[in-house]
Amino acid sequence: KHIAQEHSFVPDMWYKRIKPDILIFLDVSYAVAKQRQGTSGWQRSLYKKQVTRLRHAREHADLFFNTDDLTPKEILRNVLNYLESTE
Template sequence: MKPKECLIGVCGNCVSGKTTLVEGLTAMGYKAINIPQEHSVSKNLWKRKQPDFLVMLTCSLETAQKRRNISWGKERLELQRKRLQTAKEYCDLYLPTDDLTIPEMLLKTVTAVREKCSCKTD
């Protein structure tokens, strides 16, 4: 399978960069979807989308607060991380975004997708 044919699923805690990553990948010609696993009580919501490649983004509460005016705190972030645990265990790329620029986040993702999806056989 060619890398741009792979369905890239992106999940992560709120304000970790999911929408930004999906938009960037889509603009580059990749098929990418935002999976709102952090809001689901189903531990395996991400599996229902059947991504060929799963990216798990994360950021700290401090980073989330710098990026956006949020009304929630540490407890909600911990709940989201709990809901994301299975996705974290099975992801193809675990990417903390606290210290990454958008181009760096895109480059790390595209590099990992190309590496994995170029080797996949149908």
């Protein structure tokens, strides 16, 4: 499973294709991404390119947080809390 966004070559594709009401950006460090996916061959240079390519989405995100120290349940709880607060 590839962790990178397939549309990251087009910085604002997230907006052009979907025009979301809310954009949530989940970030992860290089070390944790490698650990989670077992992508030992994934090079830091590719990670840095992905970070650069996704900068536009990150800058326009309504909610942004790093997931390094969070479980999937904690991530879900954070997202749901945010969504509930916007109602």
